[in-house]
Amino acid sequence: MNVWAVANQKGGVGKTTTVVSLAGELARQGERVLVVDLDPHASLTSYLGLDPETTDDGVYALFRQAAGESTPSPHVRPGQAEGLDLLPASPALAVLDRTLGTRKGMGVVLQKGLASLGQGYDHVLLDCPPMLGILMVNALAACDRLVIPVQTEFLALHGLRRMLRTLEMIGRSRDRAPEYIIVPTQFDRRTRAATQSLYTLRDEFHPHIWTQYIPVDTRFREASRQGRALTCSDPASRGAQAYASLARHLLSLENTPQEELAS
Template sequence: MHVWSIANQKGGVGKTTSVVSLGALLAEQGHRVLLFDLDPQGSLTSYFGLNPDEIEHSAFDLFMQKGKIPENVSEDILVDTSVPGMKMIPASTALATLERNISQQEGMGLIVSKTLAKLWDDFDYALIDTPPLLGVLLINSLAACEKLLVPVQTEFLALKGLERMVHTIQMVTRSQRRELDYMVIPTMFDRRTQASMKSLKTLREQHQGHIWDLAIPVDTKLRDASREGKAISQLDGESRGARAYKSLLKTLLSA
């Protein structure tokens, strides 16, 4: 199984859209794909029509097991998505209580790694959607992944958020004594505005060697796909957004 985390310590930069879009494209290629929602806001869970406030089984259950991942984890917690071949571990808003209740307990940073180990032979790819906060959930995601994708909106405030994320990456690298392979993904790019153009130029200057050559453009079809609970490739595979994510996936698979 290949494990990719999609993370940024700023919200609204396209994390969930990237998880769904890339996951669907992998599934369409015939891969078995798992989406893992670790964000208490449950955007990924809501994307596919589930309510994070009411869901019976979720990622929260795994943390409540305190590291003892049940053998039947796939039966209890996996749900189908609208994309054939792609399943999801949904989020519950109860995840927001973890920092207060169990974050200091030993082994809490490896719950996601242990869960994926139980599912290792069932999936080819796992994509993890993360909260925009440094804490036990984000640390779990970074500890579990082999590749980190950092979507960054091409506007000034998002660039400041990226600085915090890079600092976190450096911290995790030191603590785990391993290099974390990461790629910055410029998103919501609008070449008609100077703000977008300048932000993209700054990103490329400051993150050489860790940034995708292209950018995910502003595309209303991405919003339409979210509203319908579909991936952009299902709604309109020739849209600008779909073509951009296809190009991104090609880059990721060739790296």
């Protein structure tokens, strides 16, 4: 089971789109995929056709159960997309930092939960909130690889730098930080700002940046309206082709020995 977290400490960079598109492509290849919504805004949950207000047996239940409270057991739901199962989010996740953030052992709740909930899946993808807290800490502790989508605009670079500082801090405190890859998103080759941002990303963050990019594609909007992954609903589209290429690259990294990656 490969666990990939998709995170950035800035909103609007394409985290949920990245999770759905990668998961859809993996499922299209016949893989069993679980997606986990860790964001109190619950965009992934809504995308896949569930009402966040009625999902008290998702991620929130996992944390309340770990705290020793009597709650419904966490329950994986079938999503309204091909081959994807979902552990949903609810707005109640917003209170976890205040209610459970200081309790011992709360940083590895997800890692322990996936040991049972993730059984039988080839891949688990985590959609993270855009802020540092108990949920992001759990995601970074549970994942094998971190995917950082970065919108190709100047302000998004600040969010990336914050994310990398967080990753460094987690690595110091746990003696382990996940491998990460930076994915340029929402690239519009017609604009000078996007082109300059892409050049900056490649110059400053080599060798961790993916050499390709996710283009602007209006079909993403239509796919989200349908509650489907673009990689399933329109695999020939530009955006779907880009995410298919990213999925192939990530799978190649998982199949490459660490000593070869380091050389």
